[in-house]
Amino acid sequence: MTETDTAAFDWQSFLRAWSEEWADSLPDDEARNEEDETARRARWLGFPPASEERITAMEERLGRRMPPSYREFLAVSDGWRHAGGFVWLLAGTGDARWHDNESGLADLFEEYLDEDAGPEERQEADLWRRGLQLDVESDVTHVLLDPEDVDENGEWAVYTWSSWLAAPPERHTDFAAFMREMYREFHSLRAGRREGAPEFVNDTTRRLDAQVDRARLEALCGDWERAAQALDEAKEYGRPRATGLGDQLRRLLGQSSGVDFEGLVTDPRYAPELLPPLVAEHASHSHWDDSTLTYRLRGADDDLVALAYATLEQVRDGTYRYTATGPFGEAVERARELARWGDADGAWQVLRDAVPLWEPLGPDHLAPLGWVADPLLGPLATPERGRELLSTPRGGQVGEAPTPTTPLDPGGLAWLAEPDPGNNRRTFRFVLVEGVDPQDLPRRLADGDSDSDSDGDGDGGEKDGAGGGAELSEPLTSWEARRRWLDGRREFSSYDDRALMSVGRAGAGWSFAFDGEPAPFGGQRFVSPATRASAGTRAVVVWSGLRRGHGESYFHLSVARDGTEQYAFTYVDGEVRQSGEIPPALDPSRFFFGGPRGGGETERALLEAVAGEFGVHLPRHAITHGRLHTFTTGSWTRPPGEGETYMVIRMG
Template sequence: MTDTTGFDWRSFLLRWSEEWADSLADGETRSQDDEAARQARWLGFPAASQERITAMEERLGRRMPASYREFLAVSDGWRHAGGFVWLLAGTEDARWHNDASGLGEMFEEYLDEDAGPEERREADLWRRGLQLDAESDATYVLMDPEDVGEDGEWAVYTWASWRAEPPERHANFLEFMRDMHREFHSLRANRRDGEPAFANATTRELDALMDEARLEALRGDWERAAKGLDEAKAYGRPRAAGLGDQLRRLLGQTYMVYFDGLVTDPRYAPELLPPLVAEHAAHSYRDDSTLPFHLRGADDDLMALAYATLEQVRNGTYRYTAAGPFGEAVDAARELARWGDTDGAWRTLLRALPLWEPLGPDHLAPLAWVADPLLGPLLTPERGRELLSTPRGGQSGEAPGVSAGLDPGGMAWLAEPDPGNNRTSYRFVLVEGVEPEELPGRLADADGAALNAPMTFWEARRASLRDRREFSSYDDRALMAVGRAGTGWSFAFDGDPAPFAGQRFVSPAVAASAGTRAVVVWSGLRTGHREPYFHLSVARDGAEEYAFTYVGGEIQKAGEIPGPLDPSRFFGAWQGASDAERALLEAVAGEFGASLPRHAIVNGRLHTFASRSWTRPPRDGEAYMVIRVGG
């Protein structure tokens, strides 16, 4: 709540008047009265006496709030309150609106039966509000006697039809006038050729505030920096939006983030263009007509760089690079993320962040990495705050504590419902002592032994189906994402398997275990409309050691199963699918010391390949269906 008592109205209004007068070129005033105000360097009027204020209150039947009374005692009205209210009412012109505009009736027509109290109060504002706009560009200013703060101040609402937005609320008359002063500044900040330079005490104070905010941001005090930059942005100071957008982007606030005033500067374009075009690519659906608008002022070379970067982002080939030791950490982090260790990748970046070097004084943090297909998924709002809280760019400060990773470890997270509740079944292979890039050679046919570029699972799924022309009911080749499964293990994971094949299923554990050990898990305990099932098989040196399959309430076993994995421990006293699934996954993780990286599998991009079929070929007399699409 703003303290409106004791505010120095005269100094505030004098400064505003002088800034307005100095901002005008000769002949720019709208009227003779405006020209007289420019010559006098005063936008106001003579002060209202206490008698005039009292007479106004008797006429209106209400005592006015303190901030408006104190204003009138300095100036009985005001010219050019912002850019669209040309004359603000004084004691003679203030009047109850009484829906003279008919807007109350219009707003009520838009209310439905579910409208809440705030919406109904907004519609009724036009009948009860005190109108303060005397002359304007279709802009209304109403002070609401029923929206009263603890200090007795009335809220002020502004509305213009051409803005197509709900009425904007200002806490009191003082805040309204401050907002109009900001609006005046923001409209005058970008000067055209031939106009007087817009420099005054307020702009100098704001530019000093921005300079300090830049240093605060680099020291890790991003919250204080954001407040200073937001204040400067409200006044339209050049580069304030571009500076603040750097903080907002790392906090996950991508809407209306354009790095205005900085992205077209060749010094900063390598860092600011990639996140801008990545956001554009995510929402443009190949319509690139808006991109030049957000790059106003860019020369031909910069536009060419923007389109080239956009193509890389869309193709998944954009690669973030940085100079010096931080750049080395970027390369190391990408390699970790490539195989699923997103927590390790994030820690690698963060440890090197104090060594990061900005491209210039208006560069507050590394940003282009968010467009990198492997590094971008590392970012969360919490991690953005952690990055922004870390001193960097040669500045010192208190570093934040290390935050918890996003991966819980183990495998039990697979038993938790995902946000869309879509993951009801999955299967994976663990292979001990081999690197992830070796898995296709163990699990795929010769023609499918190459890894695809890192993609999200659904991107990989679309790509795998794009040129496929034949589908067989006996062919169950899995699209597997690969990575490291903790110390000493690699994984191949399929998050959207075909229905469990029953008697036709052939565990890939045997083929994968040549010279080592392999584990296969296939879970469908939460499939809903089908019988729940769970399979575990373990092989060593090309031979199966043990296995069990639970399906239809029955357990089939083979070999000597270790006690911790004995299926009777989980299915003997059935407690529900999710309980059994969690317990089984915890037992598997404990037995083999392996884990699956949740964040990489669910949100990241991993290499994929198509495995050989998980079902045996059809036997004589077994019918199956083949569907061919196209030629």
């Protein structure tokens, strides 16, 4: 039955079941007023039914025919006690009346309207003048039927509002939908068993608990949509486990606000998987006050709270590492190594292929979750990939494998010619080196008197952690790397152009070093690093400023092998300088004959040509959203010659 299918709604059965469940939930020794005690003994929260004559008399008094679902309710019970937890008496034929701004709330809501508020907003504020009031006794909770919010069946919407809730009025499609919601509210409040109260077990709770059990198996089989729907319904009734299970699905679908894995995160069995994403969400929104973290860990013992704060510290400093057992855990390590060097799609494929081998930590564990807090694996998470993971049978269950999601990286180099979300990437430069690992790039590109970090894990890096010399930093976001690189610097010189570069793999047999915020192009003093990078191999350098918003536009390409430049060209504002035998595919006359065709169009064509000539690509997702090792290169400019000047800026 849908929310609007009131014609088929069985009010008698619905209200009778509600009354009996309410009566059974009351402690025998609880103090009650006479009306409630009578209702408990009668096992009936309602009143005698209203006759058609009585309903018609009410309608004549009010001047309107009542909506169908409210009329049908009155014909079964002329009013209702304890509609949810905060409305103690709901109006029948004798008590329903026009609110007529009795509460003064129309004036209050109108005060908050902007001068440019539209008709819909003003109509919402006017609800307090036109609404039919149904609350007779309540905890400052108003229930109004709106005669101007009418559907095709003649049903009036119901609005509820409580002064102690910082929220706008809540809309229910009709009176039956409102009563169903109040019934769920009753269940939710009773589900948290009070001391001395009878165990809250009845046909409804048994049905919902069995539904939760089925949903758990459906989720493990990959049918997460059916599972999510069943768990959401059980959650509305306050059933144990429903929120904790449903939150696992919600988190992988990209929802983090309000997700706290209720009842499971404080279980030591599940804490290794559920604490990290909870802590990561806290870290992303709370920088000064960590006391709210303990609020989300209600019921946790001291050891678990200590683990949460230790994990929080690791998440904040980027040292948290997700681990898992068995074959899936082995795949996690392989995926991290791929992600470390920029292969986001390859890393995801490794994780995805291993999901069927994953085993839960306990009966209420639905999917691997801790990886979303890992600094290297977390950037792989998208809502689409979350759906793919959840659609994959796992934990010993069988089912059909889902269709793989679209890769995050487009391949090639042309994406660099597209505006980035902030339209900040107008210039960039990169170095490609063939046949070497990324951790070898600092030795080739930094000053010759520095040694590289031999294993590339960043453990031997500079104190600033941002690649302050020939050693690789730990993996950092581009923002973190540049912040650390600039931190403490007091001198900036046009004489020395040392680049902060991210490194990774650029396809089969190639490594890259990329700078997305280069200094101004060096012009006559520019020296391509391709020569020193190409010792014993081949190196390619690209520096583009074709889409600059002001100043000269430029593009440089140079290729070297075994320490000797093979060919190069530099375009600067309509002029091309070139040397060596340039392959036809890269001939600058193809791109700059008669001037560039337009910065972005020419840049794209050049980048496509470079990618095709060398079979390379740069990983967009890792560069823009992930974490990569960084280091600082040697200068891209030669020392000034006789008569040349340069500028030094010293700060502080």
